[in-house]
Amino acid sequence: MSDFIAAAAEKFTKLVEEQLKRVERMKQDKDFIQYDKLDKIIIGIVGGDGIGPAITNEAHRILEFLLKDEVQKGRIEFKVIDGLTIERRAEVMKAIPDDVLEELKKCHVILKGPTTTPRAGDPWPNIESANVAMRKELDLFANVRPVKVPELGIDWTFFRENTEGAYALGSKGFHINEDIALDFPVTTTEGTERIARAAFDYAVKNNKKRVTIVTKANVVKTTDGKFLNICQEIAKEYPGIEVDDWYIDIMTAKLVDEKRRTQFQVFILPNLYGDILTDEAAEFQGGVGTAGSANIGKRYAMFEAIHGSAPRMVQEGRAKYADPSSIIRAAAMLLSHIGYGDRAKKLEEALDICMFKERKLVVTGRDTGATGAEFADYVMDTIKSLD
């Protein structure tokens, strides 16, 4: 065997060993944390990079406002965690610095601003994305992304598998020799069953009638094939729900088909297709800047905006004009996740009034519009007027 084949085989063996260990960990992790049984819930606030600290701060203010009594009673504690910046990550050459990870693990739920994801050619070292690393480290396997456009009849909830697929070893592929590079998508039984169950349970709880599985199982036969099979098996446990499956290419087309798209309700997708389709879906709602995203695991959960860190806005001195609505949506998802559904609803309602119905202030990203702080004040005033 040539040297490079032997070297590749050795690297591959290591990857398989790591994945087997991960499967064992998943098998041990049976139950979801129950927030109502906790005396105190710790909410971590992580600013991130670029416009992250500015917009996260606004969402934090709103959470403090909505949870004032709980904070006073000691039921809720906020923990501001610094240091998840690209500068720090580059300095220690880690996707998440050890001290930051330690702090994150002291929390129950986390609200996170966008973090810069380096890529080849950037001034930063090409380290793994902090998002992806956090999802893996805290085993946040379900990426839940709702998209709603009532006037178009759109009401979708995406369940994107968040720890496997093309992302599991996304920074661990390798060049076999000068001519060949290989990446390795991963599908596991445990990992697929849990995302499928999360989607079907959600459908049942929220009175949804249909769940749509999206893969490319006709071509990516092994990993996508396994994903599809397992989702279909789990579907049998939910006889009241209609199930269909689509390939990702035609699915991206059907989202723009005005007649067809209103029939979809809940989607289950492997990681990469979920990444792509949720950006397309968010566009109908007003762009990725308007959508929130929940990353749910059994022990931890993290809530974030789905857009990037917009470093240019900061360079041009426009950070304070950045639109905080996506991370405020994420904050509403956080509230509802830890058992404050009433307050989450109020916040959602206020956001709808401020963003679509009343629009007394508009955030444009420039000094032609309101600042993020003014917008957050507007949201809080609107909440007060709902009481």
Ligand code: IPM
């Ligand atoms: C998202 C983002 C991330 C992803 C990036 C920043 C790594 O696009 O949350 O959808 O690809 O998952």
Ligand code: MG
């Ligand atoms: Mg994305």
